[in-house]
Amino acid sequence: MAAYHRPDTLQGALDVLAERPVTIAAGCTDLFPATQGRTLTGPVLDITGIPALRGVTREEGAYRIGAATSWTDVIRAELPPAFDMLKQAAREVGSVQIQNSGTVAGNICNASPAADGMPCLAALDAQVEIATTKNTRTLPLLHFVNGPRRTALEPGELVTAILIPEAATRGTSRFLKLGARKYLVISVAMVAVRLDIDGGTVQDAALSVGACSAVATRLTDLEATLTGQPAEALADRITDAAVAAALSPIDDIRADGPYRAHAAAELLRRAVDDLTQPARAAA
Numbered sequence: 001m002a003a004y005h006r007p008d009t010l011q012g013a014l015d016v017l018a019e020r021p022v023t024i025a026a027g028c029t030d031l032f033p034a035t036q037g038r039t040l041t042g043p044v045l046d047i048t049g050i051p052a053l054r055g056v057t058r059e060e061g062a063y064r065i066g067a068a069t070s071w072t073d074v075i076r077a078e079l080p081p082a083f084d085m086l087k088q089a090a091r092e093v094g095s096v097q098i099q100n101s102g103t104v105a106g107n108i109c110n111a112s113p114a115a116d117g118m119p120c121l122a123a124l125d126a127q128v129e130i131a132t133t134k135n136t137r138t139l140p141l142l143h144f145v146n147g148p149r150r151t152a153l154e155p156g157e158l159v160t161a162i163l164i165p166e167a168a169t170r171g172t173s174r175f176l177k178l179g180a181r182k183y184l185v186i187s188v189a190m191v192a193v194r195l196d197i198d199g200g201t202v203q204d205a206a207l208s209v210g211a212c213s214a215v216a217t218r219l220t221d222l223e224a225t226l227t228g229q230p231a232e233a234l235a236d237r238i239t240d241a242a243v244a245a246a247l248s249p250i251d252d253i254r255a256d257g258p259y260r261a262h263a264a265a266e267l268l269r270r271a272v273d274d275l276t277q278p279a280r281a282a283a
Contacts, residue, residue, distance in 0.1 A: 003043035010052055010160065014133045016045050017156050024158065026068055029094070029102035030110040048103075053160060062127075063169065065162040067105040074104060081165075085173035085192045086120040093117075093178065105159050111145045111215075113250070118145065119192035119208035120175055125168040129161040138163065148214050172197030174271040177211070177264050187211040189263040190254045193271040200231050207268060209271075212249040212260045219246045219268075221274060225281035231276040235269040243268065 003152070005016045016022060022045040025031055031040065053068035056077040060277050061084075065074070071090040079087070085102075093099055093107075107117040118141070126141040130153065141162070144152050148180050151160070162226055177190035190211050196204040205226040210216040222242055226234060244261035 004046065004119075005044065006046040006048050006049045008051070010050055010131070011087045012048055013045060013050060013158060014131060018133045021155060024109070026109070027070065027101045027103040027105040029098050030106060030112070045277045047158070057207040059126050063164040065104055065167075067103065067159050067161055069104055071104065073097040075099070082124065082169040082194055083171040083173070084237075085123065085175035085194065086117065087118050089116040089177075089190075089192070091164045092175075103161060107151070108141065108145060108162070109151060109159055111147070111149045111151050113148050113214055114190070114211040115216070116175075116177070116190065116210070119190055119210035120173075121162060122177055122208040122216050122218055123163075123168075123173065123192040123194045123206040124164045125164040125206070126227070127165070128159055130157050131160045132156050132158070136160070142215060142218065145215050168206070172275050174274050176267045177273050178267060186254065188258050189267060191264060191267040191271055193268060193275060195226075195248075195272065195275045197231050197276065202226050202229050202231060202234065208265070209243070209247060209268070212247045212264050214250065217247055219243065223244060226272075234276050235251055235272045238265055238268050238272060240265045276279055 007013045022043045023040060025044050025046045027050060030086040043237060048068050050068060055064040055066050055069055055073060057064045065085050071093050073088050074090045090099060093102060104117050105114050112214035125136045128141055129138050137154055146152055171194050173194040175192050177187045179187045188211060192208045194206040195202055205223045206225055207219040208216055225237055241261050243265035247261055249257040
């Protein structure tokens with residue numbers, strides 16, 4: 001390995017990036033398997049030694065998930081119920097060792113179509129904060145990840161945080177996924193649902209599907225259909241046809257497109273049913 005950098009400040013990391021291209025490491029649970037070797041080829045910039053990039057904090061108008069925040073950090077954080085889906089996804093990312101090492105930001109930067117964090121963060125209207133030595137910019141998550149293994153990162157840029165706007169933290173949430181087994185598997189389909197229900201009526205709905213398209217997809221038309229509706233029988237409004245039309249599901253060795261569309265619709269119905277039980281019971 002030609003060079004290994006592990007700065008303890010963000011400025012130090014940005015200075016390294018400004019000097020020359022490097023491989024950015026933030027947990028390496030995706031990076032090492034992709035390397036197919038015993039060591040990483042250099043130069044490498046490891047950001048896990050920067051305390052300012054780790055942890056979940058609340059700022060004015062948003063929650064901030066630092067770029068070095070692990071899945072275990074998310075599980076342990078005190079967060080509103082709207083984040084429950086992200087915590088549920090974190091518990092299924094892999095083994096405890098992977099949850100301890102892998103980072104939420106690394107998960108999105110890897111840009112796998114089956115990244116567990118993507119549908120949850122999409123349903124939270126996540127923004128990605130990106131920095132260089134000269135400036136900082138933010139992008140909506142679904143503009144940041146723009147294809148399989150592709151992101152909008154430019155040379156010299158570093159993801160510093162994932163930002164969740166306060167407005168997207170209302171309500172309760174649920175994450176479900178389908179695979180050959182529960183852990184250590186690439187999903188056939190996964191869904192994240194956030195519902196804000198008041199007085200038995202849906203005030204806001206966010207539905208997202210992962211592992212069915214090149215990038216996780218928000219089902220905005222279906223969200224609009226559910227908003228303003230009574231919580232009773234809400235799942236019945238989620239039809240296979242509506243979900244399939246929104247997804248353009250992919251075919252691969254794990255499943256074909258029609259099966260994925262049906263699986264995603266069924267997972268969405270189950271998630272919505274779970275979330276509306278308290279409202280139905282109170283009716």
